[in-house]
Amino acid sequence: xxxxxxxxxxxxxxxxxxxxxxxxxxxxxxxxxxxxxxxxxxxxxxxxxxxxxxxxxxxxxxxxxxxxxxxxxxxxxxxxxxxxxxxxxxxxxxxxxxxxxxxxxxxxxxxxxxxxxxxxxxxxxxxxxxxxxxxxxxxxxxxxxxxxxxxxxxxxxxxxxxxxxxxxxxxxxxxxxxxxxxxxxxxxxxxxxxxxxxxxxxxxxxxxxxxxxxxxxxxxxxxxxxxxxxxxxxxxxxxxxxxxxxxxxxxxxxxxxxxxxxxxxxxxxxxxxxxxxxxxxxxxxxxxxxxxxxxxxxxxxxxxxxxxxxxxxxxxxxxxxxxxxxxxxxxxxxxxxxxxxxxxxxxxxxxxxxxxxxxxxxxxxxxxxxxxxxxxxxxxxxxxxxxxxxxxxxxxxxxxxxxxxxxxxxxxxxxxxxxxxxxxxxxxxxxxxxxxxxxxxxxxxxxxxxxxxxx
Ligand SMILES: *Cc1c(COP(=O)(O)O)cnc(C)c1O
Numbered sequence: 001x002x003x004x005x006x007x008x009x010x011x012x013x014x015x016x017x018x019x020x021x022x023x024x025x026x027x028x029x030x031x032x033x034x035x036x037x038x039x040x041x042x043x044x045x046x047x048x049x050x051x052x053x054x055x056x057x058x059x060x061x062x063x064x065x066x067x068x069x070x071x072x073x074x075x076x077x078x079x080x081x082x083x084x085x086x087x088x089x090x091x092x093x094x095x096x097x098x099x100x101x102x103x104x105x106x107x108x109x110x111x112x113x114x115x116x117x118x119x120x121x122x123x124x125x126x127x128x129x130x131x132x133x134x135x136x137x138x139x140x141x142x143x144x145x146x147x148x149x150x151x152x153x154x155x156x157x158x159x160x161x162x163x164x165x166x167x168x169x170x171x172x173x174x175x176x177x178x179x180x181x182x183x184x185x186x187x188x189x190x191x192x193x194x195x196x197x198x199x200x201x202x203x204x205x206x207x208x209x210x211x212x213x214x215x216x217x218x219x220x221x222x223x224x225x226x227x228x229x230x231x232x233x234x235x236x237x238x239x240x241x242x243x244x245x246x247x248x249x250x251x252x253x254x255x256x257x258x259x260x261x262x263x264x265x266x267x268x269x270x271x272x273x274x275x276x277x278x279x280x281x282x283x284x285x286x287x288x289x290x291x292x293x294x295x296x297x298x299x300x301x302x303x304x305x306x307x308x309x310x311x312x313x314x315x316x317x318x319x320x321x322x323x324x325x326x327x328x329x330x331x332x333x334x335x336x337x338x339x340x341x342x343x344x345x346x347x348x349x350x351x352x353x354x355x356x357x358x359x360x361x362x363x364x365x366x367x368x369x370x371x372x373x374x375x376x377x378x379x380x381x382x383x384x385x386x387x388x389x390x391x392x393x394x395x396x397x398x399x400x401x402x403x404x405x406x407x408x409x410x411x412x413x414x415x416x417x418x419x420x421x422x423x424x425x426x427x428x429x430x431x432x433x434x435x436x437x438x439x440x441x442x443x444x445x446x447x448x449x450x451x452x453x454x455x
Contacts, residue, residue: 002031009034009046023403023418030407038065041428041435043415053415054425054439059229059261059380060292062429063341070293070337077333086115086327094332101339102300105270107279112306114299115326119260119286120154122297123223126256126284127158128321129299129309130220136312143177144214146207146222146253150183150231153223153258162223164231179214181206183228186237187373187384188392196238204243216251223284226272229261232419233382233426235375241278254281254305260297264288264339265348265429267378268355275377281305291338294331347429351379354436361440362425370451379429382422383447394421399454408446414439 003010010031019027034046041064042050056062063070077094084092099113114129116122127145134142145162147153153162161174164183168174182189182203190199211219222244228234248255257280262272266288269275273283282305286297301309313319325331342348355378362381366374372386385402387395395401402418409416416439417424427439 002029023400026400026403026407030410033410040064040066041431049413051410051413051415052427052435052439052442054427054443055415055417056426056428057292058287059266059426060287060290062265062288062347063291063338064428064430067291067293067341067430069341069345070291070334073333073337074293074330077330081329083325084327084329085322085324087322091327092329092332094329094336095327098327098332098335101336102285102298105339105343106283106300106302107271107274108300108302110303110306112301112310114301114321115328115331116286116297116299116323117295117325117328118154118297119258119284120156120159120297121323122260122284122286122299123153123159123162123258124156125297125321126223126282126299127162127220129301129305129319130254132319132321133305133309133312134220136315137308139217141218142220144219145178146210146219147178147180148183148224148228149180150185150228150234151180151223151225151258152228152230153225179210181210183231183234184236184240185234187375190237200237200239200243203237203240204247207244207247211247211251211253216253219251219253221254221256222248223256223258225258225260226262226276227267227377227380229380229426230419232384232422233376233380233424235377236276241273241276245278256280256282256284258284260284260286261288261380261426265342265351265378266380266426268348268352270343270348272377288342289338290331290334291341293338294328294334295325296328296331296335342429350431351429354431354433355379357433357436358425358427361436365440365444365447368447368451370455371447376425379431380424380426382419382424383443384422385451386421395454397421401450401454404450404453405443405446408449409442412442412445414442414446416443 013032035043043053044050102113103111147162149164151164153159160168161178164180184203186196186199257273263285267275281302283300290296362374371383372392373384387393402421405423406418
């Protein structure tokens with residue numbers, strides 16, 4: 001199936017590209033999928049093949065790949081003012097308007113926004129803000145960062161240290177002082193006979209124990225995704241955030257919601273923290289903030305942190321941090337339009353309207369004897385492949401079951417993502433009922449074929 005001619009797109013991609021997060025044996029056998037453009041939720045490759053992208057690109061292209069309003073907003077801003085920074089007291093009018101808008105749509109009644117070019121940089125920035133703040137408040141030893149196993153917070157040195165994935169050991173990470181708590185995944189981590197409520201209580205007790213062991217006055221902050229995304233779409237156990245937030249408050253530890261995936265509608269509310277009914281001290285946003293049409297990340301500080309950080313900065317006359325392209329006028333103009341499109345042009349409504357159908361599709365496929373669990377929230381979901389459903393035993397990892405499922409889907413014209421032994425679906429918010437049926441139909445065919453091969 002691979003075009004091996006030296007001048008094929010596949011060979012040219014291979015010759016000069018270092019692939020990130022890519023299964024190299026698959027790519028060597030199959031070749032890269034080289035894309036030219038998109039139409040709604042579909043992308044088209046150099047051979048003219050169309051794929052329904054059930055992953056919204058990388059969770060972020062929620063308005064599809066050719067949204068006319070977003071393209072027009074980008075073009076108009078390129079005509080007006082195609083680039084500027086946000087240093088030395090200068091910034092574009094678009095940047096001013098976006099900060100107002102982000103605070104307005106945030107769960108906070110007041111706040112301040114700091115821009116980056118990615119989610120990783122936004123998490124790094126938040127850690128620097130916390131270190132800066134605690135230092136300025138006379139507590140420079142408050143530096144440790146708490147996150148959870150399977151949490152994904154990015155790939156820069158600090159955000160990779162926060163990410164709770166074993167692959168980071170190949171870089172000699174995490175750095176010291178980054179502590180990972182148990183992943184609150186009841187299906188996988190719950191003990192035999194343990195109720196979900198007891199499991200949540202155990203997670204909260206673990207947090208208490210870690211704080212006692214490390215000392216509250218050595219901990220800078222706790223970061224959590226409302227629903228873990230790249231860890232395999234893992235919603236928290238029932239009552240999780242209600243159980244941990246009072247413990248963090250009691251010890252003066254800020255709770256930072258990494259809403260890079262869950263922000264702007266993915267779980268059926270603007271913020272995942274609203275879906276799970278808690279108010280964090282700050283929000284990390286990226287991905288959907290521009291519907292994927294521009295690289296951007298943002299730290300949104302709630303009122304208390306905003307005031308404290310502002311006071312700390314005034315004490316030394318500046319906050320010495322920033323990226324050349326932070327608050328880029330084109331990115332800000334696109335984000336303003338993207339927020340409008342998601343909130344007021346029907347996308348969030350469509351997420352809500354289609355969630356029951358999405359869940360029904362997952363539930364139906366989970367009847368397969370080799371699917372151990374379906375899980376998800378809003379339009380993010382996963383199916384976990386297992387060799388034995390009763391014992392939750394995974395397949396031999398050498399079988400690369402989820403890779404095979406995803407590759408079979410690609411052959412059928414569907415893009416979905418393998419994550420561990422799960423297959424992840426997070427379609428664009430513009431998806432229709434018919435396209436959702438196409439997605440589940442193709443995934444169902446792939447499951448049948450692959451499980452017949454490996455069973
Ligand atoms: C993708 C992601 C990041 C990292 O964002 P990049 O833009 O890839 O650096 C951080 N946190 C979460 C929850 C993410 O899903």
